[in-house]
Amino acid sequence: MDSSQPEHFISLPLVSKNEERQSLPLAINVIAKYWGEDLSPPESRDLTSKGIVVMIDGIELAEKRGLVCYIFKGSLKDIKKRIDQGIPPIVIMPGIHDIAQHATVISGYDVEERRILTYVPEPDTIGAIPEQKFEQEWEQDDMTEIVLVPTDMRDIMEAESLKFAKSNRTSFEAERLRQEGKTEKAIEELRQAANADIENAQLWSQLGGIYNEQNSEQAVPCYERAIKANPRYYLAYRGIGNYYLKKKDYSLAEAYYSNAININPVRYGPIYKNRALARMQNGNNAGAKEDLIRYLEQTPNASDRKSIEDAISQL
Template sequence: MESSQPDHFVTLPLVSKSDESARLPLAINVVAKYWGEDLKDQGPASRATVLIDGIELAEKRGLACYIYKGSLKDLKKRIDQGIPPIVITPGIQDVAQHATVVSGYDVEERRILTYVPEPDTVGAVPEQKFEQDWEQDDMTTIVLMPADMKDLLKNDELKFVKSNRICFEAERLRQGGKAGEATEKLYEATELDPENASAWSQLGGIYNEHGSDKAVACYEKAIKLNPKYYLAYRGLGNYYLKKKDHSLAEAYYTKAVGINAARFGPIYKNRAVARMQLGNDAGAREDLVKYLEQTPGAQDKKAIEDAISQL
């Protein structure tokens, strides 16, 4: 890639599937390896690992971490400093979120370049589309760098740097079945930064999982702060579906799909349920077809195909 490599580019190490640690997120492995820290086969083996586990392991190996609300300007600054940032972007199929490593940017073509775990391969995304996708998760940025380079960031305003860290810790608690502790953490985050949409949406998620009506106000707060916050719209759809308010469930699912139609395949199955209850069989059928298109590995594929044939 030497001859065609753009000026604003960080050359990242290849972490192949065979080399990748199954215990840590790929993005963390790649950036740690870039800084000379091989985290292969590190981390807990007994459970699925969340990003904060990888971050903490990298910190034990001498790296510093900052989790904040970024911008395109900030991303470009990091690349030009030789720092490959990790961003939280929409997932695909049945994965709601994805951690992506940014490896550079192309000034002439106005594209953001992202790491792809294949030899001599990068992803090139138009800046506008990248920004629109990134905005759906409040432009969350993770910077891992050697602790002795921290002065590069000391004069920068890193928005939500403390509250976002707390959000990542709260997500680990939630996944570990400690909803009460996670809720306390998230309230701490909202007190630190009342305008952190991620904290409010996560709080709504915990309340939603436990059937609490408090979920609505939290999701609505997240949407007020960030009208593109996909997960909050999806969360409200799930809340109202459980409450059997199928009209509102369909409305919020439709708003989420309007923000990103390809982000999360299972949302179409949920909207199909709401539409069937509203007597919209044609719409439900369309949604079930879309669900199978976007979730090709769906375990309930046969049952969904049967349902489609009956609509």
């Protein structure tokens, strides 16, 4: 190992973004190559969606090639243990700009500087996040951890009790069902899993999201169950805000958007545009203007930039 590298560090194969295929997320590609598996995308599918739906397809492809996957609620302690076992985990973290979530590969940790080291798809580059900041951000997505290992290492994982291992897998599979338009099946799967693991915030927030798309009043109690299970579950606050914005209850919409923003003010740029709409309806034009400016700052590639700039000039 390079003497400049931290002691608790896994050297991962460099996978350029040019190699990232729609059906194989970068994180899965990196881990598969680390274990010596060259994953070719399934020719029969052309996946164009972004996020967890792509992740579950990548996971299943890896499993077909001999890897075993575990999706569970992790911890900082667990991440460090995996690194010391030579197992690089994947974590689901807050996104940036107009992406709500993204998958990050953990490559190590620095004891002296108390930092978590993350994989960056560039030569001789490592990301470093202070442990406290990492934990606070990871908590916003209920500390979801993904571990892929060869079959002969499954005993290491199955010797332990992995929290939400079954229900988190259901969560990923249900998201794919939703993307495929099989919403009733997704609801059924999520309901069964949530009844088994009632403290799984991710399940309740997903249920809320589906009901929200259906304009069903069942959305709010599901989101509230997510918040009760994890008071820092960002997507649930944003989801309730979206629900009330559609229902034209602008005061409640603004309140829930503000709750989400207080948890993480730089996670998702479009939330500022939504809060601006609520604030305008509440007669707070000054606040709305501030939010539209923040929206453009945090969403540099916004397709509606011109119209938003026009709106700012008129407020």
